Amino acid sequence: MAKREPIPCLIVDDEPHARQALQNALARHPEVEVVGLCENGLQAVKAINEQRPQLLFLDVQMPKLDGFDVLELVQEQIPFVVFVTAYDQYAVQAFEANAVDYLLKPVDPERLAKAVEKVVTRVGMEEPSRLQSLLADPVRERELLRRILVRDGSEVHVLAVDAVMFIEAADDYVAIHTADATHIKLDRLSRLQKKLDPRQFCRIHRSYLLNINWLARIESESKDSRIAILTDKRELPISRSGYGNLRKLL
Amino acid sequence: MYPLFRTPNRLIATLVGWSLFSAGLSTLVSGITDIPLARSLELFAPAYFLWLLFLIPNYYLCRALPLDKGAWTTVIGTQTVILLITALIWALLGRGYALILDSLSETVPYLDYFSRALFTNLVVFAGEYEFFVLLHYLFIALQRGRDLEQQALQQELLTSKAELRALRATIHPHFLFNALNVLANITDSEPAQARHFCLRLADFLRYSVAYGNRPTATLGAELEHVQNYLSIERERFGERLCTDIEVDDNLLEIPAPSLMLFPLVENAIKHGIDSCIEGGCLKLRAEAGDGRLHIEISNPVDELGHKRQGTGIGLISLRQRLKNRYGDDATLQTCREADLFIARICLPLP
Structure with missing residues (x-):
């Protein structure tokens, strides 16, 4: 095999000993080069955005953003992922996310060698994992969201679902409006709607998903034209079918 | 009819x-x-x-x-x-x-x-x-x-269920996995620390397992148990976890239900400190006043720090155990004050 550049990789783990141990173990594998250690998901998103490593050794259970959250936020920027976790309960989910491999802690050096080998083969075939398509699968998460993650460059915002007033569709993006800010997220309104509590969020219009807790009143301009007035006086159009949805909910 | x-x-x-x-x-x-x-x-x-x-x-x-x-x-x-x-x-x-x-x-x-x-x-x-x-x-x-x-029979059943739950939480497999990980990671690099870690882990498990035979311990023994637990978690959390425990020496011999502090401290770590990206400080205070023992445990919490909320089952079962033992004489209250979660236990002094 021709000599190639080492694969730049990041280690993401909230436990200091775990980061250190993995870094030490990887020192024996010249095929990969550790270019950074991240203590949490926020640092990981930032580092991935700025350093564009090819490979991620990713812990699942971390504060604020877990491993899957990190992938959701940087899916298009990271080609290869190896999950490293103490529990095997995430294995199926990890492989659904098209991870190259799934290592259990404590990491067995032989098992790590195999994972590195797999990565090298995949990089050699120049076949990036299709993280995005699989992560976009709506059935992957059946649990209702408590929070919505949005990324703005290297910065991550964690929005409480209750603080979201309404979500607006805009091409391939959605604009998530809270009382004091608007965040853009690469997602589809219908897909997001499926993950939100249907008793709280109502599709009042093809382009608007409203959190009914922020609805102050409904005004009708004519028989088929109604407007939702939010608690901060903002106005949103209500379509005819949207009015039907709203009435069912209220 | x-x-x-x-x-x-x-x-x-x-x-x-x-x-x-x-x-x-x-x-x-x-x-x-x-x-x-x-x-x-x-x-x-x-x-x-x-x-x-x-x-x-x-x-x-x-x-x-x-x-x-x-x-x-x-x-x-x-x-x-x-x-x-x-x-x-x-x-x-x-x-x-x-x-x-x-x-x-x-x-x-x-x-x-x-x-x-x-x-x-x-x-x-x-x-x-x-x-x-x-x-x-x-x-x-x-x-x-x-x-x-x-009713008495039902109460008894609830008590043993609550006790079983308390015991099971103590030797939760995730906790053991985490401890083993730490051990695997530090045996080569810090052998002296690894040995110390093993001793703390052994003490911790010994106390947890002996619970069935010893429903009453002392406040001192309870504190030592949670200190062992915290020293294990400190290895995992690194700088994210700091602890601040203040208890008067003359309270250490006071009898207390076994495994009373552990579920609260575990909660504080799992649902509190671990939800905060920067971690935080766990505070524990115990003092006597008005003929009662007051214990307060507080920790920072980030409500959006975890995908799921805790089930609160640990608190429920502890409350049940206190009720079975002291009736209405003991209370366990929890509250939020700004970014802090606070749990307060109040027990009658013997």
């Missing part, structure tokens, strides 16, 4: 028995008052049968007027008034019935018979009424005893 009517068999038996009783009493009254037997049966047997309808409602009155409240005068007074009213109603109804019989017959003086036997009948009715009152109170008392017994 009236106890005697709860099954069809009982209902039939009651009705048959009461019919026989009515006939028997008619015979007896005929002897006392010198009324011919056949006339007495015609006149009084249906009237006595009617008593049943007057006596049954008394069961609900007895239930509404329990004896244990100590209000004897109220009970006696109310029962007497009701007795007089029912007796009056019965006498009027009986007289009406006698009038009807009287108008149907030329020769037999039913009304006269009725008046002649009225005093005797009222005395018997009053006796009967008192008998039923006693019967009903006796039945209610028996029932209460059975209910209490059942």
